[in-house]
Amino acid sequence: MTGTAEARLNLSKATVLLLQNNQSELDILGQVFIGFGVKAIRKCLTIGEAEDCIKSGILFDLLVVDCDMPGHAGFDFVMRVRRMEDSENRLAPIMLVSGHTVPSSVARARDCGANFVVAKPITPKTMFDRVMWLAREERQFVVTDTYAGPDRRHKTFGPPPGTKGRRHDDLSAKLGKASGPDMSQSDIDAMFNPKKASL
């Protein structure tokens, strides 16, 4: 026994929108989420249906969008959702699911504003892992003229050495000289082994 409680998912109160380009794939995805205990599932076969759901006032906890919609309309849909300033759904986690991806779509998938792209086939194991990952997502949201969505940088290493960052919170990766005395060993120990204060 490790003493650490295993993380569990309680999706019974979550509301999920599923957009798939054909009924069979939509049914598979729907069954996976039913199995995960989701009670409020909106299943959509067209972009129009999905947009109506988004604009209906329902707050979604997760959107799962097919990359393989005709004309790659799924990417445009995600971009429009991210730009809906009057809807809280623009901040919802969005997962793209993709079958075969033509080279021209790879950059669109990255730049449309989704949190994650998952390769088909969608099995329960794949979906559970990705939902858990999305639930722990802590990236900031970025809105610029050319992009709206979660920060595409999964890790921040700072701007390249010798260049000034473009963002107000960018820190240089280069370490400067110490500005004060080194910490003593007891100070360091105290940080790793905190004790209750006796009052």
Add this chain to the structure above:
Amino acid sequence: MKPPTFKYENRLAKSVVTRGGMSASEALKAATRAVEEIRDPTIAAIDANLAEIYALGEELKAGGVFEETALQKMYICSNRVVAMGGVFGLGELGQAAYSLCELISRFQTLERFQWSMIQVHIDGLRLLRTPGDHPAEIREQVLAGLRQVATSVN
């Protein structure tokens, strides 16, 4: 001016709990059971898409030229097999379908077409639809061959 970057509430975060809800193994078991309920109609949908691929293959063979509409239809059907095959133990069929998608995508880029390359993929799909009838070694060789064919188109 509004900053371009801001923190926001991840609505899904509240679903991660330490008590109640489902563990990974419980969720997987329940989801697998739920998916199993639609096995028959999904297998039927896979077969319908395969039948359409085979029919389009005949059309392309008869025409003998690059035919964008038929190829695009074949790509869509094949991509559906990619999506559904692996869910019900037909993962290798899905991989063969993925290779056919890759081949068609390359044909579309180059606007050229070679029937024999489609034919070999159709033969592969037929064989991998019944994986139990063929030894694993043969199936692996078929898949390796299909990938080689698809990636040879440049």
